[in-house]
Amino acid sequence: MLYLVGLGLSDVKDITVRGLEVVKGAKRVYLEAYTSILMAADVSSLEEFYGREVIVADRELVESGSDQILEGAGKDDIVMLVVGDPFGATTHTDLMLRARELEIKTDVVHNASVMNAVGACGVQLYNFGQTVSLVFFTENWRPDSFYDKIMENRRLGLHTLLLLDIKVKEQSLENMARGRLIYEPPRYMDIRTAAEQLLEIEEKREEKCYTPETPCIAISRLGSPTQKFAAATLAEMAEYDSGEPLHSLVILGNRIHELESDYFMQWAINESTLKSALVEDGKLHK
Numbered sequence: 001m002l003y004l005v006g007l008g009l010s011d012v013k014d015i016t017v018r019g020l021e022v023v024k025g026a027k028r029v030y031l032e033a034y035t036s037i038l039m040a041a042d043v044s045s046l047e048e049f050y051g052r053e054v055i056v057a058d059r060e061l062v063e064s065g066s067d068q069i070l071e072g073a074g075k076d077d078i079v080m081l082v083v084g085d086p087f088g089a090t091t092h093t094d095l096m097l098r099a100r101e102l103e104i105k106t107d108v109v110h111n112a113s114v115m116n117a118v119g120a121c122g123v124q125l126y127n128f129g130q131t132v133s134l135v136f137f138t139e140n141w142r143p144d145s146f147y148d149k150i151m152e153n154r155r156l157g158l159h160t161l162l163l164l165d166i167k168v169k170e171q172s173l174e175n176m177a178r179g180r181l182i183y184e185p186p187r188y189m190d191i192r193t194a195a196e197q198l199l200e201i202e203e204k205r206e207e208k209c210y211t212p213e214t215p216c217i218a219i220s221r222l223g224s225p226t227q228k229f230a231a232a233t234l235a236e237m238a239e240y241d242s243g244e245p246l247h248s249l250v251i252l253g254n255r256i257h258e259l260e261s262d263y264f265m266q267w268a269i270n271e272s273t274l275k276s277a278l279v280e281d282g283k284l285h286k
């Protein structure tokens with residue numbers, strides 16, 4: 001059997017009871033370690049808590065080495081641990097499909113995901129549109145396709161959850177060209193970079209999808225003891241120090257229920273600026 005087991009958002013102990021039982025009984029346990037991180041744990045603390053070896057699976061192994069992962073899964077249990085929920089934003093459907101092709105049974109042990117825990121910032125999950133991923137811009141690659149998706153959400157008055165890029169085990173262009181297996185330190189996009197990139201694309205497109213005054217909520221280290229929210233305009237977010245990763249950003253839609261604003265006002269960096277920004281933003285996309 002192939003099991004995908006969600007680890008939840010932060011602590012080694014966020015695994016579910018069923019997830020832990022599956023891990024303890026498996027032949028091999030892999031940790032998918034490139035789409036998210038467990039903020040208060042690492043491989044050795046997982047190994048200590050489970051009392052067994054955990055094999056780190058990088059992108060290459062998960063995407064190109066599925067047969068290696070699935071070896072023996074016809075008779076033994078193999079586990080792939082995924083931070084958050086296995087189907088929250090990162091869909092491991094490729095691995096599941098390959099297992100089914102090989103007639104290996106599959107099962108999923110779900111857990112909390114950023115996709116649902118984001119509700120803790122005070123806006124209703126019902127009022128979100130499409131989720132968008134924001135990648136790090138490089139000197140000559142500044143993709144803006146996210147802009148159209150945010151526009152579709154904003155035209156319907158819906159909130160947009162932006163998941164921010166993570167770069168783990170990346171090679172510099174030079175090292176790649178020279179075939180040197182030297183990896184750059186991990187990088188996690190912070191709120192300031194996300195806001196700057198969003199504002200740059202609005203300046204380029206000028207379609208008023210959002211403006212520097214558009215109200216947003218910054219979500220940092222959700223589900224961890226240092227979880228933090230901040231509600232502010234996009235321009236204020238470009239100055240905001242969000243601290244340690246991980247971070248996500250919500251661009252608010254303008255169909256805001258009073259119960260939502262009553263709740264998220266407690267995170268306001270500047271309450272009067274935010275209140276007038278909410279009124280102004282209400283006039284866009286009408």
Ligand SMILES: C[S@@+](CC[C@H](N)C(=O)[O-])C[C@H]1O[C@@H](n2cnc3c(N)ncnc32)[C@H](O)[C@@H]1O
Nearest residue numbers: 084085088089113114163164221222246247248
């Ligand atoms: C590709 S998604 C993976 C989601 C994961 N499978 C889940 O279900 O939560 C990773 C991105 O989600 C966001 N994210 C994940 N966990 C987070 C957390 N605890 N706090 C804030 N943002 C988080 C970050 O933007 C991160 O780069």
